[in-house]
Amino acid sequence: MASPGTFSDEPLSPAGRLFLQPKTELVMHCIARTKNPIDIDAAKATVMASLMGQHPRFCSLLVRDDNGSEHWRRTQLDIDRHVIVFNNRLDKSGRFIDETETQAFSFNEEEEEMAVNQYVADLSVSSPLSTDKPLWELHLLMAHKCVVFRIHHALGDGISMMSMLMATCRRASDENALPLMVPEKTGESKGKRRRRFWFWFWLLGALWEFLKMAWFTLVYVMGFSLRVCLVCDRKTVISGGDGVELWPRKMVTAKFLLQDMKTVKKAIPNTTINDVLFGVVSSGLSRYLDHRTPNALREGLRMTGVAMVNLRSKPGLQEISKLMEDNSEARWGNRFGVILLPVFYDKAGNDPLKCLKRAKTMVDRKKSSLEAYFSYRIGDLVMRLLGSKYACLLNYRLLCNTTFTISNLIGPLEEITLSGNPISSIKVTTSSLPQAITMHMLSYAGRAEMQILVAKDIIPDPEFLAKCFEDALLEMKVAAIGGK
Incomplete structure (x- = not known):
């Protein structure tokens, strides 16, 4: 990938600027629970090889010029700064606990979900994304077999986010195929045909x-x-x-x-x-x-x-x-x-x-x-x-x-x-x-x-x-x- 300065800065869209204002700043969170333990190196390699690791928005810093106007500036992506690994378990209040305390807790499926939900709920209030790197993170909660994608809303909306995340995934039935989001063969609804007829x-x-x-x-x-x-x-x-x-x-x-x-x-x-x-x-x-x-x-x-x-x-x-x-x-x-x-x-x-x-x-x-x-x-x-x-x-x-x-x-x-x-x-x-x-x-x-x-x-x-x-x-x- 090109080094910083090779690409000219690109101004933010109006919506992107809106989502950077303190009272309307939003970070989207996507929680994915996996069935098997997470392979950290494989996860990093998958992200880097996908569109997420190549798309300009995910490889750009937020910068402001002398007039205070915001721009995207391409930079070298350091995947290790974006993938944050947590090995300890969470309790039901979303707090990480020491390994010595783990035996004092029993974790069923419902409590696992409560713990992860509270962790993300805390992130939703008190943990903005750092502007010294592109505005996204990948939290790996190893003990809970859980991946939390954090993506700033200035990068795109929910449709963009889900499309990008799905580009990182594959169908379980076909490891070479992208996820199926809509039926492969779709016809117009009767209501739509009727409207066109009229x-x-x-x-x-x-x-x-x-x-x-x-x-x-x-x-x-x-x-x-x-x-x-x-x-x-x-x-x-x-x-x-x-x-x-x-x-x-x-x-x-x-x-x-x-x-x-x-x-x-x-x-x-x-x-x-x-x-x-x-x-x-x-x-x-x-x-x-x-x-x-x-x-x-x-x-x-x-x-x-x-x-x-x-x-x-x-x-x-x-x-x-x-x-x-x-x-x-x-x-x-x-x-x-x-x-x-x-x-x-x-x-x-x-x-x-x-x-x-x-x-x-x-x-x-x-x-x-x-x-x-x-x-x-x-x-x-x-x-x-x-x-x-x-x-x-x-x-x-x-x-x-x-x-x-x-x-x-x-x-x-x-x-x-x-x-x-x-x-x-x-x-x-x-x-x-x-x-x-x-x-x-x-x-x-x-x-x-x-x-x-x-x-x-x-x-x-x-x-x-x-x-x-x-x-x-x-x-x-x-x-x-x-x-x-």
């Missing part, structure tokens, strides 16, 4: 769709602007606020079967997995609030979520090999917009699918609008005209005025390996935000695991919150089967 052959239908898009875009963009400037969710026992991103965190995992989500999905025509997830979150939060503050909230109380939407021309994870091409449709970097997804407090009733029906209606309207696109363009415009400090202020206010953040990524369809070592689970999360709760779901080989990161002084019992989400899906599944 577009081309029924101009009246096209006009109606256009009018719906214009109306919903106007309504939601105005609502988005008001949410940034003036409107705030009513305070509840799960509300965060200014400064909460610095509070101690705790993280738990809610576990779902994709087949259960697909069963629920079939109960209502044209429903998606995202609709089901949003319905589960809506129902689960209502259950949790009933537990914490029984009979204290009015029916229909609104709690607003912030959701990320991929704006690339191709949905889902992109073709990994094309991420390094400048003219690729895949587009490396931060290419996402934001939409606001309201959920409403609903006391337990006779229809477990009520939250799903309401979620689907809302998400369908959001899909008919250009809210995500406008949020991206507005943020980009503010960044270019007023600078990163004002863009940071607006984004921070949006987070303070809402209740939670949620994202969902499609992971590998089948089991994968890292350096030939089978991976048993993959989970993702980010640094803490001023909201008291953030949720990030990733599917893998028939399962879906949602990392729930909470401010533990506000939500002291996140394990119960995770169970509320799991129970909500199971109740919906029973209702879906019973309704057939």
Whole structure:
């Protein structure tokens, strides 16, 4: 690789500059548990030989010129500075313990997960990435057979991160093949074929769709602007606020079967997995609030979520090999917009699918609008005209005025390996935000695991919150089967 100075500096993108501001600085974490002990040398060699070890963003330092403008500067990658090895075990509080203490602890699978989750929860608050090396790290928790990728959000968004990480892995069924992220043969959905049919052959239908898009875009963009400037969710026992991103965190995992989500999905025509997830979150939060503050909230109380939407021309994870091409449709970097997804407090009733029906209606309207696109363009415009400090202020206010953040990524369809070592689970999360709760779901080989990161002084019992989400899906599944 070329030595420093061979390449000219490249300025950061507007989104990259935003994620370097103190109140909006984010680090993405990907937790991969392996079935066999980790081979350190093999892991290093795999990373260096993959796109991660060659991509310009992963081989560049963050530098600032005399005017304070940020740039990427290519440098020699020293893999030993990025791979950090921990040999000692963690206890359930995320603290490393001496070998002499290990015998005093019993470690079952659940406690192993608790220990790793708390380790990452602590990283999400108190451990920024050092700027004297490219902004990523690989933590190897040897005693737990766990790999934690830490990647600064200035390098790229969740789609970019997952694509890059998957470039480092291979299919368990074929060590020469990249992970399968979407079915190899996909057809258009009936809904999409129907929309195209009406577009081309029924101009009246096209006009109606256009009018719906214009109306919903106007309504939601105005609502988005008001949410940034003036409107705030009513305070509840799960509300965060200014400064909460610095509070101690705790993280738990809610576990779902994709087949259960697909069963629920079939109960209502044209429903998606995202609709089901949003319905589960809506129902689960209502259950949790009933537990914490029984009979204290009015029916229909609104709690607003912030959701990320991929704006690339191709949905889902992109073709990994094309991420390094400048003219690729895949587009490396931060290419996402934001939409606001309201959920409403609903006391337990006779229809477990009520939250799903309401979620689907809302998400369908959001899909008919250009809210995500406008949020991206507005943020980009503010960044270019007023600078990163004002863009940071607006984004921070949006987070303070809402209740939670949620994202969902499609992971590998089948089991994968890292350096030939089978991976048993993959989970993702980010640094803490001023909201008291953030949720990030990733599917893998028939399962879906949602990392729930909470401010533990506000939500002291996140394990119960995770169970509320799991129970909500199971109740919906029973209702879906019973309704057939």
